Amino acid sequence: DAVEFVFPEYCECGLQGRLVRLPGEVAYFCEHPECPWQLRRRIEHFASRNAMDIEGMGEKVVDQLVTLGFLKNIASVYELHQFRDKLIELERWGEKKVDNLLEAIEESKKRPLHRLIFGLGIRFIGEGAAKILAKHFKNLDNIMKASKEDLTSIYEIGEKMAESLVRFFTDPKELEIIEKLRAYGVNFEEKEEFVTIGKKLEGLTFVLTGELQSMTRNEAKAKIEQLGGKVSGSVSKKTSFVIAGANPGSKYSDAVKLGIKILNEEEFLELIGEEKPKDNFANKPESNTLFD
Ligand SMILES: [Zn+2]
Numbered sequence: 001d002a003v004e005f006v007f008p009e010y011c012e013c014g015l016q017g018r019l020v021r022l023p024g025e026v027a028y029f030c031e032h033p034e035c036p037w038q039l040r041r042r043i044e045h046f047a048s049r050n051a052m053d054i055e056g057m058g059e060k061v062v063d064q065l066v067t068l069g070f071l072k073n074i075a076s077v078y079e080l081h082q083f084r085d086k087l088i089e090l091e092r093w094g095e096k097k098v099d100n101l102l103e104a105i106e107e108s109k110k111r112p113l114h115r116l117i118f119g120l121g122i123r124f125i126g127e128g129a130a131k132i133l134a135k136h137f138k139n140l141d142n143i144m145k146a147s148k149e150d151l152t153s154i155y156e157i158g159e160k161m162a163e164s165l166v167r168f169f170t171d172p173k174e175l176e177i178i179e180k181l182r183a184y185g186v187n188f189e190e191k192e193e194f195v196t197i198g199k200k201l202e203g204l205t206f207v208l209t210g211e212l213q214s215m216t217r218n219e220a221k222a223k224i225e226q227l228g229g230k231v232s233g234s235v236s237k238k239t240s241f242v243i244a245g246a247n248p249g250s251k252y253s254d255a256v257k258l259g260i261k262i263l264n265e266e267e268f269l270e271l272i273g274e275e276k277p278k279d280n281f282a283n284k285p286e287s288n289t290l291f292d
Contacts (some may be wrong), residue, residue, distance in 0.1 A: 005062055008019070013037055020123075036090040039073070040066050042121050046074045050127055051119030052108040055085045056101045064090075075180035077105055113140060113190040115183075120174075123164040124226050133165075134216065155217055161177070173284070201229030205238055209252050210245035212265050214274075235260060243268045 007028070011017045017032025029041030040062055042254065047057035054077070061203035065071040068090075070083055071175050080087070080102065087098045114134035118127050125133075127209055136154055137143045143165070151162035182188060206224050208217050215223070220243065221231045235242060235254035241261045263271065 001126070004068075011035055011037060027142070029197035036066070039071075039191050041069055043077065046077065046119040047108075048176045051115050053113050054101075054108045055104040057104065061101070073177050075177045075184065078109070078181070078184035078186070080105060109186045110165050111183070111187060113138075116140065116186065116188070117143070122168045122177075124161045125164065129157065129161055134190040135222075138190050144178070145202055146169070160231060185211075186247050200226040200230040201271075203228075204240040207232050207235050207242045207251055207255070207260075208245075210244060212243075212245040212268075214265065214269065220268070223274075227272060241268075 006020070009018060011019050011030035011032065013030055013032065013035045015030070015032040015035055017030035017035050017038065019028040019078045020031050021028050029035075029045075030038040032038060034113050040059075043066065044057075044059055046052055047062065048053040057077075062071065070076065070080060070087070084098055084102065087101075088095050090207055102117055114127075114131040114133065117125065117133055117140070132154060133143055133279070137146065145183070146165070148159075148162045148166050150166055151157050152159060169178075191243035199226055206229055211217075212220055224231050229240075233237060235251050235258060237258060239258070239260045242251060242257075242260050243265070244252050245265055252262070254260075
């Protein structure tokens with residue numbers, strides 16, 4: 001019989017660090033903060049395509065630069081230019097390769113905030129959660145200041161994620177790295193990526209109540225805003241439409257009392273010009289993290 005491969009639970013570093021995997025990542029990394037292998041994985045993750053997208057900074061390069069002592073943490077990526085002359089002397093490098101890498105590193109400072117959040121490698125925070133945090137808080141300082149309650153008040157952010165964020169942003173070692181990133185000019189702000197597509201819903205105010213099947217409430221809000229509409233938290237005479245999903249709350253009865261037009265999900269999708277998805281309509285929205 002074939003022997004089944006069992007993935008080791010602990011890292012080879014001998015520091016008794018458990019091997020874990022970041023959301024959206026293939027590679028495992030060691031949980032021990034002083035693990036030399038963890039450092040490689042974290043820098044690789046930081047530089048990866050969906051994070052800071054630093055071209056030329058793959059696994060082999062990170063491994064070499066950590067081994068030679070040029071990289072000590074994710075912030076030290078932005079100190080590499082100080083070693084330009086030494087890097088050029090390395091085997092299989094040379095001026096062109098070094099300058100291309102340094103240019104890619106410089107370029108990565110402009111990445112939008114959600115890529116930085118994802119790149120920091122915070123437990124339970126995958127790409128989806130990073131985008132939600134960036135969109136909601138607009139800059140890194142607001143996220144760093146947020147309490148567990150502030151964080152869990154966001155529809156998609158659960159307890160585990162909130163606790164992980166608070167733990168990360170109160171860890172002196174992480175804060176030191178973040179302050180270095182700031183000093184090196186890494187962008188901490190979310191630029192407006194969600195451009196208004198059209199003005200189809202301009203002048204209209206919407207109130208959402210209950211659960212929609214085809215999208216989360218934040219997604220519905222984003223769609224309305226993309227089309228020029230506004231979303232309000234309470235029903236008033238100024239409300240144009242109340243969109244009612246399953247198990248609507250008191251906003252539904254408020255709408256009835258005030259005679260506000262109520263749309264069901266299908267009518268809402270029709271209004272925004274989206275077809276009701278046929279196949280996976282009953283599926284719940286995808287979770288934000290593959291971790292755990
Ligand atoms: Zn380890």
